[in-house]
Amino acid sequence: MLEFDRSISRRTALRRTVGGVLVCGSGVASLETHSPVRADEAGLIVRNSRPLDLETPVTALDGWLTPNDQFFVRSHLSTPAIGLAPWSLQVGGLADHPRAWSLNELQKLEQVKIPAVLQCAGNGRAYFRPRLPGVQWEKGAVGHAEWSGVRLVDLLERAGYQRGAGHVHLLGADPPPSPKTPRFLRSIPIERALDPNTLIATHMNGEPLPFLHGGPMRLVVPGWAGNHWLKWLRQISLAKDEAPGTYQQSGYRMPKSPAPPGAVLKPADLVPLTVMNVKSLITAPADGSMLKAGNHEVRGVAWTGDGHVTKVEYAVGPNSPWRPATLQGEPRQGSWRTWKFAWETAQPGKYTIRVRASDSNGDTQPETTAWNKSGYLWNGIDRLTCEVR
Numbered sequence: 001m002l003e004f005d006r007s008i009s010r011r012t013a014l015r016r017t018v019g020g021v022l023v024c025g026s027g028v029a030s031l032e033t034h035s036p037v038r039a040d041e042a043g044l045i046v047r048n049s050r051p052l053d054l055e056t057p058v059t060a061l062d063g064w065l066t067p068n069d070q071f072f073v074r075s076h077l078s079t080p081a082i083g084l085a086p087w088s089l090q091v092g093g094l095a096d097h098p099r100a101w102s103l104n105e106l107q108k109l110e111q112v113k114i115p116a117v118l119q120c121a122g123n124g125r126a127y128f129r130p131r132l133p134g135v136q137w138e139k140g141a142v143g144h145a146e147w148s149g150v151r152l153v154d155l156l157e158r159a160g161y162q163r164g165a166g167h168v169h170l171l172g173a174d175p176p177p178s179p180k181t182p183r184f185l186r187s188i189p190i191e192r193a194l195d196p197n198t199l200i201a202t203h204m205n206g207e208p209l210p211f212l213h214g215g216p217m218r219l220v221v222p223g224w225a226g227n228h229w230l231k232w233l234r235q236i237s238l239a240k241d242e243a244p245g246t247y248q249q250s251g252y253r254m255p256k257s258p259a260p261p262g263a264v265l266k267p268a269d270l271v272p273l274t275v276m277n278v279k280s281l282i283t284a285p286a287d288g289s290m291l292k293a294g295n296h297e298v299r300g301v302a303w304t305g306d307g308h309v310t311k312v313e314y315a316v317g318p319n320s321p322w323r324p325a326t327l328q329g330e331p332r333q334g335s336w337r338t339w340k341f342a343w344e345t346a347q348p349g350k351y352t353i354r355v356r357a358s359d360s361n362g363d364t365q366p367e368t369t370a371w372n373k374s375g376y377l378w379n380g381i382d383r384l385t386c387e388v389r
């Protein structure tokens with residue numbers, strides 16, 4: 001299949017780059033028109049080169065959609081090997097009509113487009129104290145894109161999923177670096193799989209899904225953290241229970257109630273991490289900016305996993321009361337909203353700007369997020385400092 005042949009040339013390009021750190025301007029199908037750019041040229045922060053973990057600088061999140069070539073990348077294993085064309089997605093397990101789907105066959109089903117936030121569960125890990133091992137993400141393991149493709153439920157219905165199916169197992173084409181390393185096998189409960197907002201996306205921001213983001217197809221689970229958004233999707237299998245293996249059974253679990261460092265937790269004390277919490281980020285000005293005295297617009301984004309953002313408040317300086325920022329756009333489950341406020345007649349001095357969002361569940365961002373041993377779901381009040389001269 002053409003799309004995949006092009007991704008192969010991109011792989012070759014990847015290998016030719018020092019350290020393998022490279023992103024492509026606009027992904028698989030646009031290789032002919034866009035020359036690949038190195039991650040540092042796209043302004044991404046390289047957290048790891050093998051596997052590839054790239055963070056978006058928070059100023060690149062300034063706007064409703066995050067450009068594909070500036071979108072963060074998180075991969076646990078190697079990127080898929082060449083030689084997989086034509087792409088085929090297997091749907092089976094507890095199903096009366098198991099079958100394989102090609103990309104062309106998927107494109108004949110009803111196509112839907114959903115704007116949604118993709119955030120790594122570990123975004124903000126660098127802010128937990130005591131410090132934690134793992135990728136030291138700061139603010140930008142998050143982005144917002146318009147995802148389009150087919151509803152997962154449309155495939156499951158055609159497969160004739162059986163009554164006993166409680167979970168949907170998901171496996172991508174990314175191979176483990178050695179036979180002993182586990183694959184990134186994950187599952188979602190059947191209720192979430194049947195939700196019409198759960199998609200198999202083949203497009204991102206109107207372009208064919210870039211290879212680094214799971215092209216040609218990935219799962220999109222609006223409202224849920226990135227670990228569910230399986231990339232390079234090859235196998236969907238209906239089963240009674242959750243997926244086995246470390247990525248489902250040990251990883252991505254949170255204590256039911258906060259547990260201090262050193263606490264011994266039993267499996268029964270942990271629940272799978274699914275829904276994101278309420279969070280906001282300041283996208284302009286940049287941290288550490290020097291500003292002229294006078295009027296400035298401060299901007300950012302805010303989102304939550306379940307329900308919608310009801311307000312964003314800001315405070316400039318230590319003793320300022322919280323004031324409401326202006327939320328833009330419409331609330332939509334799983335999507336984010338931009339916000340802004342006018343900082344008028346800023347006088348010379350050094351300032352800390354803080355923002356916090358609240359959502360329709362009545363949750364507000366805390367000063368700091370309760371420590372958890374994997375450093376998941378940081379949503380402490382966002383802040384930056386700047387100087388007015």
Ligand SMILES: Nc1nc2c(c(=O)[nH]1)N[C@H]1C(S)=C(S)[C@@H](COP(=O)(O)O)O[C@H]1N2
Pocket residue numbers: 071072073074075076077118119120121171172173174184212213214225226227228229230231232
């Ligand atoms: N096949 C596969 N899918 C995957 C992963 C992976 O390592 N392999 N990482 C997951 C995690 S933890 C995140 S945060 C998102 C990141 O998606 P992105 O690289 O498009 O930003 O992909 C998810 N899907």
Ligand SMILES: [Mo]
Pocket residue numbers: 074119120121122226227
């Ligand atoms: Mo992640």
